[in-house]
Amino acid sequence: MERFFGLVHVPDTTSQTLKNAINYVLSRNNLDLKSIRGQGYDGASNMRGHFKGLQALISNDCPYAYYVHCFAHRLQLALMAASQGVVALHKFFTRLSFVINVVDASSKRTDQLRDAQAEEIAYKISVDELETCKGLNQIGTLQQPGDTRWSSHPSLIKMFSPTCEVLLKIIKDGTGPIKGDADSAYESITTFEFIFVLHLDQEIMEITDLLCQALQRQSQDICNALRLVASTKLLLQKMKDVRWDGLLSLVMSFCHERNIDIPDMTSPYFTRGTRARNELSDHTLEHHYRVDIFYEAINCQLMELNHRFSDRSTELLRLSTTLDPKSVDEPFRCGDVIKLVEKFYPEDFNEQEKVVLKIKLQHYEIDVVQHADYKLLTSMSELCQWLIKTRRVVNFHLIYRVASLILTLPVSTATTKRSFSAMNLIKTRLQNKIEDELLNESLVLHFERELAKKISLETVIEDFKKAKDRRVPL
Structure with missing residues (x-):
């Protein structure tokens, strides 16, 4: 059972300042610091530092307040590290962000993407390639693959053809730089390597998704979390041992259906040499995809999971x-x-x-x-x-x-952190509708006062605009 004590303003986020703030809140609620039996923070150095971190300072006063790094945050760090540690995956996410920025740059293109999806779904239903049932065949949009939305990008597989159709329309009808951007984006997503990594990441995400969703629940016990971590590692190892042939066949079939060039896997692989020249390597292209991308991605993922969820800790x-x-x-x-x-x-x-x-x-x-x-x-x-x-x-x-x-040991994300995520949405909407010079202390106080009166956000913004026109302080 979680109890929310309140929000505390701090002049800085040093570990000692945060500890003093926690002591103040606990003493105000007549709670003894020595009764703490668990601490849960993120992995920032001012929190997890072994000597001067917040958890260390509290542990000095209460040696049995054990620090457990949020399991959900550990998993996100492991996934992020894997995406940045493998060159092919890092290039994939860079290109993916570029493609999404081009397709999702305006509401007009978003509507075009939705229309293209609707046409594709209607066609596949007419030829009995899709099942029809309540909740199936939903029309969606592309999302940026952020640090907390690692598993959002596999939706591109379902929307691959509509996305290509939108990019081709931009190439045909667009002018100026956007036409060149669309052409570059189209060339990026229609390469065999991009599609291979897209399917590889989808299968990795399908394995880690259960663990990811479980660790983000409001209530999660340590025993179940440890079992899920262990089963995730075993499934990733199994994927590495037996999934290569099936994955390669799936990618080739995907490319064949969309008339995308499939390279000869027995041909030699050229590596990037000095002076931007390609050099012939001793390996084939099949070896490159299997060892340098497939094995490397899974090994990096397993290594990060073993590191973040090590037996010693x-x-x-x-x-x-x-x-x-x-x-x-x-x-x-x-x-x-x-x-x-x-x-x-x-x-x-x-x-x-x-x-x-x-x-x-x-x-x-x-x-x-x-x-x-x-x-x-x-x-x-x-x-x-x-x-x-x-x-x-x-x-x-x-x-x-x-x-x-x-x-009492914390494993899942605290409920109060979810509240902060909701507050960030309000803050972002506010910042997008008024000028930066109005974002001062008096504005925030006024916004909080009006919000307490349950006045709508639009009313508050209108008050800001009127005050700005009159050139009077809020």
């Missing part, structure tokens, strides 16, 4: 999975629970309770773990509720305390 999380009901098929490890308490939560249990806990765990294994209903539980949260519902919490209150401590 997740010992606490690994020990926490012992009480997870989904581990019912594995032998119950009483020693891991004892180690978890003695190493990570010694202040929450006195010596007498630690002795009693060892005995209680033996009864817990027989009375709870071997119970038929226990196998139906799917999370730590359900386990705690079941212990209360069956009144077993009376006998196993120490184990319930351990489970409660595990549940």
Whole structure:
């Protein structure tokens, strides 16, 4: 359960300033800093620094407030690093952004893209190439592949032909620089390499999407998150081992249907040499696509996932999975629970309770773990509720305390961060409609005051315009 305490203005974002602000909020709400058992921030240096970061400063006062880097943010960093670490992927995203900027530069082109999609969908339905059902065959637009929208670009595969049609219209009817931009964009997306990387990224995104969506849920427990990370790694490794031939056939079929040139994979591959000259390499073109792009992209992705979700940094999380009901098929490890308490939560249990806990765990294994209903539980949260519902919490209150401590560790994005995302939308709309010189402290205060009165955004903007015309301060 999350509770929002409020917004605090800070003069800067140094770790010490943020720590003082947190201390102020906690003291105002009569909360003790030493009672903190979990910290969750992003990966910025002022937050995660081992010596002077915010998590380090709080850990100095409360050594059992364990820092868990937001799992969703870790995944985004891993995906971003993979896109920037492989040359072919980096070039792909650069070209993709350029294509989207050309196609989505005006509402007229957006309408043309929608019309082209509608015509293509209608044609495919008429020849029985598409199924018709509620929710299928939606008409959409292209989105920029941002840091938090990594998986948005595979929609280009569905809109590939309509996008090419719009670019050809711009080439035919356009004038000036836009005509040249459209021609460059069309040449970029109709190359075999661009289409190959587009399909490769789509398959990688299909594997990581479940993990990505799960980590962005408002409620997510550590045990389930760790299982999803492990299964994602296994699926990526499986894709590397068995998917090459299928992917290459899929890309060739896609190009053949759209009359896009398919290179001879047995021909030699030319690498870029000195003085901008191409040099003949010892490898074939098939080797280039398979090793330099396919294997390299998946290896880089696996390496980043192993780095961001390393076993060394997740010992606490690994020990926490012992009480997870989904581990019912594995032998119950009483020693891991004892180690978890003695190493990570010694202040929450006195010596007498630690002795009693060892005995209680033996009864817990027989009375709870071997119970038929226990196998139906799917999370730590359900386990705690079941212990209360069956009144077993009376006998196993120490184990319930351990489970409660595990549940306090933050994994998913905080609800308040979602609120900030919504606030940014309002701020962007406001900045787009008024001039920058009006964005001062008095304007912000006036906007907040009017917003508190539930006056519409359009009314507020109209007030700004009137004030500017009268040349009076707000």
